[in-house]
Amino acid sequence: MIEESAITAFLNLAGSKDEAVQINSLEFLQIIYSGDKSIRQIVIREGGIRVLVRILEPNSSFSSKTRERAFRAIETLCFSSLATINILLSHGFMDQLLYFLRNGEILIQELALKISFRLCGSSDEAKKAMGEGGFLPELIRLLHAKSFELRETAAEVLASMVLLSRNRRKLVQEDHNIGMLLQLLDSEEGNSGKRKFLLSILMSLTSCNSGRRKIVNSGYMKNIENELEKPLYLSITHVGNGGIWFFKYRHCELRYLN
Numbered sequence: 001m002i003e004e005s006a007i008t009a010f011l012n013l014a015g016s017k018d019e020a021v022q023i024n025s026l027e028f029l030q031i032i033y034s035g036d037k038s039i040r041q042i043v044i045r046e047g048g049i050r051v052l053v054r055i056l057e058p059n060s061s062f063s064s065k066t067r068e069r070a071f072r073a074i075e076t077l078c079f080s081s082l083a084t085i086n087i088l089l090s091h092g093f094m095d096q097l098l099y100f101l102r103n104g105e106i107l108i109q110e111l112a113l114k115i116s117f118r119l120c121g122s123s124d125e126a127k128k129a130m131g132e133g134g135f136l137p138e139l140i141r142l143l144h145a146k147s148f149e150l151r152e153t154a155a156e157v158l159a160s161m162v163l164l165s166r167n168r169r170k171l172v173q174e175d176h177n178i179g180m181l182l183q184l185l186d187s188e189e190g191n192s193g194k195r196k197f198l199l200s201i202l203m204s205l206t207s208c209n210s211g212r213r214k215i216v217n218s219g220y221m222k223n224i225e226n227e228l229e230k231p232l233y234l235s236i237t238h239v240g241n242g243g244i245w246f247f248k249y250r251h252c253e254l255r256y257l258n
Contacts, residue, residue, distance in 0.1 A: 007032075007042055011051050019063050022055075026069040034076055044087065049078060053091040058099050064108060067100075071111040079118050085126070094119075094133055101138045106147050113142070113153040120160045127160070131167040140177060143184060148194075155197035162204040172205060178214040181205075 013025040029048065033040040055062045055070040062070075078088045097119070100112040116135065119126050130136075139161070142154035161167045171177050185198045205211035 004042055004046065007039070007048075008046050011043070011046055011048055014051055015054065017061075019066055022062065022066045023069050026052075026066070026073050030069075030073045030076055037080075040077060040080065043077065044084060049074075049084070049087050050091055052077070053088070053093050053096065056093070056096045056100070058096070058103075064105055068107060068111060071108065071115060075111075075115055075118065079122070082122060085119070085122050089126075089129070094129060098134055098138060101135070101142065106150065109142070109145075110147070110149055110153065113150065113157055117153065117157045117160060120157055124164055127164040127167060130161060131164065131170055136161065136167065136170055140171075140180070143180075143194075152192070152194040152197070155194045155201070159197040159200040159204070162201055165208065168205055168208050168211060172208065172211045172214055175214065178205070178211070179218045182215070182218055 007029070010025045010029050013021050014029070016022055016025075029043060033043050052070045052074050054060065056067055074088065074093075078084045097112055097116060100108050101116070104112060116130070116139075120130060136158070139154045139158045142150050143158070145151050145154065162171055181198060181202060185195065185202070202215070206215065
């Protein structure tokens, strides 16, 4: 059994000035609490979440490697329950997450998106807070990232966020968002994960009146009609701008009901 004093000591070492000591301490802590609920609780009780969040302070002197390790440690430590997620958020983690989506290096952005997806999936309250916190514009921006992994994960997080009605309304308030999503769908080749998530996003947006209208009036109806002619779609119905259009792509359905 590991002594609490040893855990405290390693938490203190994680905040040292030596990068190697920081990383080794975080790796050791992650190893000992992974799969052991009692040790995980000790780490939390001894201020482990606060230590990890402090490493991610944008104005701190910690390196990208240490921050990468802190993100990984947060994922394994804080997503076992809503209680630990709430502790994490109480330390201002959501603002830090958004900062690194905007400004992080590619690997840090990938980790931030992965945690964003887990956070978004934890509760509707988390989805709401992310929508109000400015995540939607950043996710839309990352749909155009050079990295394929960033684009696909951003689409996955966005598809999860717009399951909440207030986030759908926020997204469709900006007229250019609808056209941009349809343009991305039109340019996406093959049966990619990003394509699936874009279809899922559009499917969600058609559940609100303004979303349906903006899709129809976006100028991309011809693109949709062209998509409907492709053999990848399993079920197709289309009755022009004034009627009902519907298509089903594997496990995604996109509808327009007038």
